[in-house]
Amino acid sequence: MNILQALFFPPEQPGGVSSMVPYIQERFMKLGWQMELFSLPKRVRGKGQEDVVFETFDWTEFSGNAMVDKYIQTYRDYVWWTRLRLNRPFDIIHAHHPIAALVMKQLFPDTPVAMTIHSSYERELILNGKIEEGGPEHQFLMKIYGELEAKTDQLLTVSESFRSYIAPQVKHPERIKVIPNGFDEKRFRPSAHENEVTQLITVCRLVPAKGLDILLKACAELKRRGNPFVLHIIGDGPIREELEALAVELDLYDDIIFYGYMLHPEEFMPFFDVFVLPSRAEAFGSVFAEAALCWLALVGTNVGGIAEQIDDGVNGLLVPPEDPIALAEALEKVVTDPSYRYNLARAGWDKAKKVYSLQRVISQLKKVYINLKPE
Structure with a gap:
């Protein structure tokens, strides 16, 4: 099976997700699976020009807001970079950021896409004083969870508490699988x-x-x-x-x-x-x-x-x-x-x-991938 791990940050960037996924790749490749990593380089900014349309809400209601406009431009840049760099099919795409998941499903609609939601970007922005709770930026980011449920084939997250956090934003929280992070x-x-x-x-x-x-x-x-x-x-x-x-x-x-x-x-x-x-x-x-x-x-x-x-x-x-x-x-x-x-x-x-062993993560992800694309 040939799987693409779609990140937002490059693997060398700091952070638990970026540092963990290359170890997942290494373990799967030892098992004979094909797996590649893909991310958006920092140098790619302001390149994308395509219109962005979401299925579950009209994002243009929030346009004119600096954070939302930046998010949408990043989405466009991810589309531009993906079109430029990915020109062959994969059996499954596993995304680790909402933009990566939604772009991959847009460009590869027939490919099963799994999405692991690793953190609450909006909560971090509120706590860091960047946006106001209940404000337009917060509303926009919370609506992204519903869009992910509508577009992707399998939602995953890293803790039961986080599944509870996003449950009000989706129609079927019981379908979200919890796979805690694992470490080599x-x-x-x-x-x-x-x-x-x-x-x-x-x-x-x-x-x-x-x-x-x-x-x-x-x-x-x-x-x-x-x-x-x-x-x-x-x-x-x-x-x-x-x-x-x-x-x-x-x-x-x-x-x-x-x-x-x-x-x-x-x-x-x-x-x-x-x-x-x-x-x-x-x-x-x-x-x-x-x-x-x-x-x-x-x-x-x-x-x-x-x-x-x-x-x-x-x-x-x-x-x-x-x-x-x-x-x-x-x-x-x-x-x-x-x-x-x-x-x-x-x-x-x-x-x-x-x-929190990496082997446990590999075993659980194998089941997810096989269910998405049976051999």
């Missing part, structure tokens, strides 16, 4: 080590949705209580300067290291002790599974896919979002009790190996 265990090499001072690490894009302002306030409380630590922040983004200023304001600058973007943080993570990320929303939160496979204790917020990965008090700790005191108390537990921290990390590693 060979990429992760836990390392035995002893750190005199507890080393905390977080890995994310530096945007408001990730809740790093809450993390810094929690760390200030942790320090006030007399608990030594070092916080390592891997990632970059538009609020880096703001976070650095907040660290200075909270008298934390000597306790925090800002690294910027790193291509393979999993090579770095095993030498730390605790992974913490107080996201305000998260469809899945791939980095938690990755940190668990590095044998780190997990501390996260009780939102979205994070809450499906962490059983509070068993393989990690969950706290409410927007609550720096609760986060500080959770961090205090793992900072002051190495045995408790070790047991959480061990349980997290066990669950991640069993539930």
Whole structure:
């Protein structure tokens, strides 16, 4: 079977989806399946000119809005690039972004298209202060879910919580399959080590949705209580300067290291002790599974896919979002009790190996592909 994996970002771009799909390709090709990756290069902007028509709603009602117009132009660019680069058929197309899915179905209407919805773009924009909840941009993006249901042959998503989130936007939410992300265990090499001072690490894009302002306030409380630590922040983004200023304001600058973007943080993570990320929303939160496979204790917020990965008090700790005191108390537990921290990390590693293995994803995707296009 010949399958096209249609991405939005190129595989070398940061992010759980882009980094995971090449490993899926490698595993399928070892099984004798043909699989190619396709994405829109950053240099392709403003090329497409074709009209865009959706089946379930009239997008022109939202035209004149900068975000919507940019989205539609990106759709046109994806059409232009696909026409230019893809000139042979595939048995199945598996898309990982709404634009990729809708364009592929438009250009290859007779080819089964599966679409994995990995995250809520509109929720991220709201949390990052880019659009208003209930505003025209939000309405436009929510209508895309119904368009995806109408156009694609199989919708998939990465967590039960995210399926519940999009359920009001589709006619048949029960038909959406949930396949949590999986990870190639060979990429992760836990390392035995002893750190005199507890080393905390977080890995994310530096945007408001990730809740790093809450993390810094929690760390200030942790320090006030007399608990030594070092916080390592891997990632970059538009609020880096703001976070650095907040660290200075909270008298934390000597306790925090800002690294910027790193291509393979999993090579770095095993030498730390605790992974913490107080996201305000998260469809899945791939980095938690990755940190668990590095044998780190997990501390996260009780939102979205994070809450499906962490059983509070068993393989990690969950706290409410927007609550720096609760986060500080959770961090205090793992900072002051190495045995408790070790047991959480061990349980997290066990669950991640069993539930979030790449082999499990391959097995589930094989069933989806065979159902879409029986041999």
